[in-house]
Amino acid sequence: MRTNPTGRQLRLGAELRKLRERAGLTSTEAGQLLGMKQNQVSNMESGRMGVSPDRVRLLACHYECTDNALVEALTRMTNDRKRGWWEEYRERLPGSLLDLAELEHHATSLRDAITARIPGLLQTHDHAREIFRQAVTALTPPEIEHRLSFRIKRQDVLHRPDPAPYEAVIHEAALRMKVGGAAVSRQQLQHLLEMSERDHITLRVITFEAGAHPGSGQSIYYVHGPVPPLDTVYLDQSHGLAFLDAEAQLHKYRTLFGRLDAVALTPGESRDLMHTVLQEL
Template sequence: MPRRRQPTARQERLGTELRRLREAAGLKGREAAALLGTDSAQMSQIESGAAGVSEERVRRLAAHYACTDVELIDALVAMATDRTRGWWEKYRGALPTRFLDLAELEHHATFLREVQFLFIPGLLQTEEYARAVFSYRVPELPAPEIDLRVQHRMQRKVVLEGPAATPYEAVIHEAALRIRTGDRAASRTQLTRLLELSEADHISVRVIPFDLDGFAGAASAMLYAGGPVPRLDTVVRDGPHGAAFIDSEAQLGACRGLFHKVVATSLEVEQSRDFIHKMAKEL
């Protein structure tokens, strides 16, 4: 298969998981390459996501690596043979790659969990709110680029719509609800939209109020995306150079525990809805 100039996060993840299986089996890259009748350079490209890999090769590698986790192997095969060209592809070359990677991650997620402290989660934002967020950047973005980012953010919401909508849980701090990215009317519209979305069976919104005792988790913002098996879950967190995709088993476990801890210190869903409704009325 031809070398990819810029592999996606999903393609890189497949390569990473194949490398982890190889390392767990105690094999070197050249030894794995020999099993496929190829060389170390090709094996390195497969494990970095720069080269594709067929179903037959994934299953051969898994057998040689003594991997007996059938669900994991099937999930890796699905990743290797996936030819989906989602709506996000029309933004390739126009927006940073991480925008597209995030949309693809959400598209394939079996569930989504999010914690935010300063902003309304992107999947729940109104167009006006999103535009205000992107417009505040310094240096300012050109108007056409702001338009593209807003359009992309609005299209991401497709995962929450329709009969195959993805289960979504959000925990939002009161600070994010009170910060006005626009005027009072825009804030009221955003809160009303939150209430409307929270009525859906597959969406739950919880609030962490300012006056809640015992909360010290303001650094726990994240988007947790469930994979076909827990090992293939992914966490997205903001880093110094943009969104960071986290997939190590230890860090995933820590983030699962952190999410449950944040949920345990938040208001119940009905209490949260009442809280947001009261805030909207005050505006």
């Protein structure tokens, strides 16, 4: 029995619960179909008990789920038994950050939309260190270094072989904000320009001239799973981190990203603006 399931294990259990509820079955009724006790079904759906690929397929059959792509995606989620690099931080960082790294590791594509800062996956060492120094909750120097090394390791998802496509929409304000001073800002802008040239990375800027726009003031991270029902929205807020996966929420943020695309500059125009800001520093 697991005492501390990961975010991925929790998500698998939650998706199995959704399938059961759509079938109109109670956990007791599901247990009877499977030859299990009600508490075993509850433990499976809460991520505390492991589940095999065959059992996932059996559940899907009993629940009359005809979405074969979803079922196969769920079976693949049962096979991730080896510990990821993020586990070395389990006693040093909040569990939600570890869940984010695990989510990114398995993503098929990633989308960021940030107003007032550079996305974490694109931050330089010095820029990120200054961000952590200004955290709402004061961090000690060792805590800052733990968070910094964790953030840099997360960036491996953009550099590994066959990386997932990554798209970021950044506001002009984030480009012009002198985080850490002019020298750090120049280094950060140069890094953005270099990353924007990579085939799997798309950077687009929303200018001041665009005025008010959808999602302003929010930091939104959309992580695509193997099938749309397994997508996740990650919100980084001052009071904590939130993961959203209800279909209505996913639809809302898919729509929001579509509206952001309509007001953002093209990738080429965005690079031109970054060059201009860099020259003005």
